[in-house]
Amino acid sequence: MQLTISARRMPTTPMGFLSPVGVYLPATEGKESLLSDEKSSGGSPAQPRRSPAQPNSAYWRANLKLGAVLLLIWFVVSFGFGILLVEPLNRIAFFGFKLGFWWAQQGSIFVFVVLIFVYSALMKRIDKRFDVHEEEE
Amino acid sequence: MDVKLLTYLFVGLSFTLYIGIAIWSRAASTKEFYVAGGHVHPIANGMATAADWMSAASFMGMAGIVAFMGYDGTVYLMGWTGGYVLLAILLAPYLRKFGQFTVPDFIGARYYSNTARVVAVICLIVVSFTYVAGQMRGVGIVFSQFLDVDITLGVIIGMAVVFMYAVLGGMKGITYTQVAQYCVLIFAYLVPAIFISIMITGIPVPQIGLGADVIGSSGVSVLEKLDATLVDLGFAPYTNGTKSPTDVFAITLALMIGTAGLPHVIVRFFTVPNVADARKSAGYALLFIALLYTTAPAVGAFARLNIVDTVHDTQYTQMAGWFKSWERIGLIGWLDKNQDGAIQYAPGAPFEGAPAYGVNLGPQGQRLVTNPPTANANEVYLDRDIIVLANPEIANLPAWVIALVAAGGLAAALSTAAGLLLVISTSVSHDLIKQTFAHGISERQELLYARFAAAAAICVAGYLGINPPDFVAPVVAFAFGLAAASLFPAILMGIFSVRMNKEGAISGMIVGLLFTFVYIGYFKFIAPELNSPEHWLFGISPEGIGSIGAVLNFSVALLVSLAFPRPPQSVVDLVHHIRVPRGAATPQEH
Incomplete structure (x- = not known):
């Protein structure tokens, strides 16, 4: 189960990995790598300060975008349909339910489950596209 | 066989199973004790998370809350499930990549400060003990009602069982026991729900039965009948709310972010092999939780209908x-x-x-x-x-179903209690003793401290279960409000903002914590007579104030952080390190 690539093994002291050695991301050359725009993948202390989004910019932006879209859906089905719009939706019949009530007590929960699986699957694809996915075991 | 004999049989069998698992999965290292060795399969972790999360309150309380509150019960249904979306998208994968043992570990390392770590430990302990007291009360109720055992003796039996697998097995024992407990509790929840759904609507799926027509009513659905019956008796209609939308919004939000900030849930995601599994595992956890949470509204509605039918105007x-x-x-x-x-x-x-x-x-x-x-x-x-x-019993189901429900209630209470006790003992042995006071201790000493801390925590929890303080119910609002206002924003900013420094995070946590603490304390303990909408801030009840506390935490942290220097380069590197999945599969060894 465990990988034994010792170069990537986390140091043993809890604070140890804070030391600026290349414990993360052995950047792969040539590919659309996160760190390829950086001077060094190891983040040596001498390096100039970077703004937050820079190092893994493209990957991180794709990640944030996906998260934002999914959280928008999350907000609309729960706070939107289940709470803010519950009165107007309740005028619509949905099988034996009032629609607003159904979203509040059933529908939103189903959507939550789907959202997480969609996130998990799409992130896996994004990880692969930017070559930051985890090694197969 | 009569109900009592069957209950003894079911409860006895399930306890034997739990103890058997405990002996099979004894923890040998701190890594096994804290995070089950870090290679739990995502589906197993999903089940364990579900059992960990679904407490006596979910198992016994949820349907009852919905039954008596109708639409207003929604805040708990959505609040306690929607938080998993936040957890999966915003926290779990990054914390798994971080790859340490506890939530205070992350706060302490990310904010390069032992003060931050200790503040996090305090939040964690307050939140977790609040919860444990409720679980032990649940154990006591089940024992005294179904087994004719004194509540005190019931709590002691429960303590002994938790002691066996939490102290011996640590996270490893707890994880595999929780998988078994999930199976017991979901089976125990669904079987009566299916029976009752068939009796009332003829449909075996409770989620569909809730919207179906009542048998013999010529086209009146369950909810229509319930609305009509309750209005006849002078109640508000079941499907309409009585709380203000602002308050419903605030409570739901507070419960969601509180859920995502609860340490005993977060720590479960440290146990899977890698980042992709942490994401997937959150999905499985919510799927297993949703099975119960979408059944609960049906159980609640059926039960309310049955109660009115059998109780009202009966000699x-x-x-x-x-x-x-x-x-x-x-x-x-x-x-x-x-x-x-x-x-x-x-x-x-x-x-x-x-x-x-x-x-x-x-x-x-x-x-x-x-x-x-x-x-x-x-x-x-x-x-x-x-x-x-x-x-x-109300629906006259066979005796074995009643016995099954008793075993399920115990599974729900014990699994959550064990998970909470573990995070308490871990934060004491790892965060306080090892990281703060006695850096030099060996692995074996730390493991011993962890076991002592677990045993001590069980005794405190047992005491609280036998002598439940009057304020158990009101302090539940504390647990979520505090988690929402303190831990969640600090963790979130730690991942998504490279600029956030220790000064910002610590002042944010303290302001969020104090504000929420004072607001809830004021309305619940100091001036309970003023606890009504016209006195609340923006019309938000103490249950929902955690959402304002979280907003305050974010705002204060952002403002204060600007006045102080950026975090050191090593921390910037840490943040960049946790943002990408690769490299998490190589777990830390001691």
Whole structure:
């Protein structure tokens, strides 16, 4: 189960990995790598300060975008349909339910489950596209 | 076989299973004790997370809350599930990549400060003990009702079982026990729900049965019938809310971000092999939780319908056995206000407070309630927590179903208690002793401290279960509010903002914590008589104030952080390190 690539093994002291050695991301050359725009993948202390989004910019932006879209859906089905719009939706019949009530007590929960699986699957694809996915075991 | 014998059998078998698993999965290292070695399969972790998360309150309380609150119960249904979306998208994968043992570990390392770590430990301990007390009470209720065991003895048996697998097995023992407990509890929850759904609507899926027509009613759905019945008795319609939308919004939000900030849930995601598994595992966890949470509204609605049918205008002497057996342990009370010997069910509290009984029995054989009566027509006090446990009896289901529900309730309470006790003991042995006070201790010493801390935590929890403080119910609001206002924003900013420094995060946590603490404390303990919408800030109840606390935490942290230097380069590197998945599969070894 465990990988034994010792170069990537986390140091043993809890604070140890804070030391600026290349414990993360052995950047792969040539590919659309996160760190390829950086001077060094190891983040040596001498390096100039970077703004937050820079190092893994493209990957991180794709990640944030996906998260934002999914959280928008999350907000609309729960706070939107289940709470803010519950009165107007309740005028619509949905099988034996009032629609607003159904979203509040059933529908939103189903959507939550789907959202997480969609996130998990799409992130896996994004990880692969930017070559930051985890090694197969 | 009679109910009691079957209950002993089911509970005995399930306990044997849990202890067997404990012995099989003893923890040998701190890594096994804290995070089960870090290679739990995502589906197993999903089940364990679900059992960890679904407490006695979910198993016994949820359907009861929905049954009596109708639409207003939504805040708990959405609040306690929607948080997993936040957890999966915003926290779990990054914390798994971080790859340490505890939540304070992350706060301490990300904010390069032991002060931050200790603040996080304090939040964690307050949140977790609040919860544990409730679990132990749940254990006591099940034992005293179904096994005729004294509540004290019931709690001690529960403590002994948790002790076996939490102290021996640590996270490893707890994880595999929780998988078994999930299976027991979901089976115990679904079987009666399916039975009752078939009895009322003819449809075996409760989620569909809730929207189906009542058998023999020529096209009236369950919810329509419930609305009509309740309005007849003077209640508000079941499917409409009575809380203000602002408050419903705030409570739901507070519960969601509180859920995502609860340490015993977060730490479960440290146990899977890698980042992709952490994401997937959150999906499985919510799927397993949703099975119960989408069934609960159906159970609640069916139960409310059954209760009105069987209780209202029934002569006490004709009343079924369940009514009297719950009356015997004080969770049902009947005060015959109009002296007609029949039970009238109407809105409002029948009398002030929880029932207190005199020594003598009344003319119908009921326990005489001595509380001062209220002016309304309602004569019956029903504790919300009995709905799920009493449901099979109310619906006249076979004895084995009743026994199964008892075993399920115990599984729910014990699994959550064990998970909470573990995070408490871990934060004491790892974050306080090892990281703060005694850096040099060896792995074996740390493991010993962890076991001692677990044993001590179990004793405190047991004490709280036997002598439940009066404030157990109100402090539940504390647990979520505090988690929402303190831990969640600090973790989130730690991942998504490279600029956030220790000064910002610590002041944010402290302001969020204090604000929420004072607000809840004021309305729940200092001036409970003012606890009504016109006195609340923006019309937000103490249950929902955690969402404002979280907003305050974010704002203060962002403002303060600008006045102080950026975090050191090593921390910037840490943030970049946790943002990408690769490299998490190589777990840290001691």
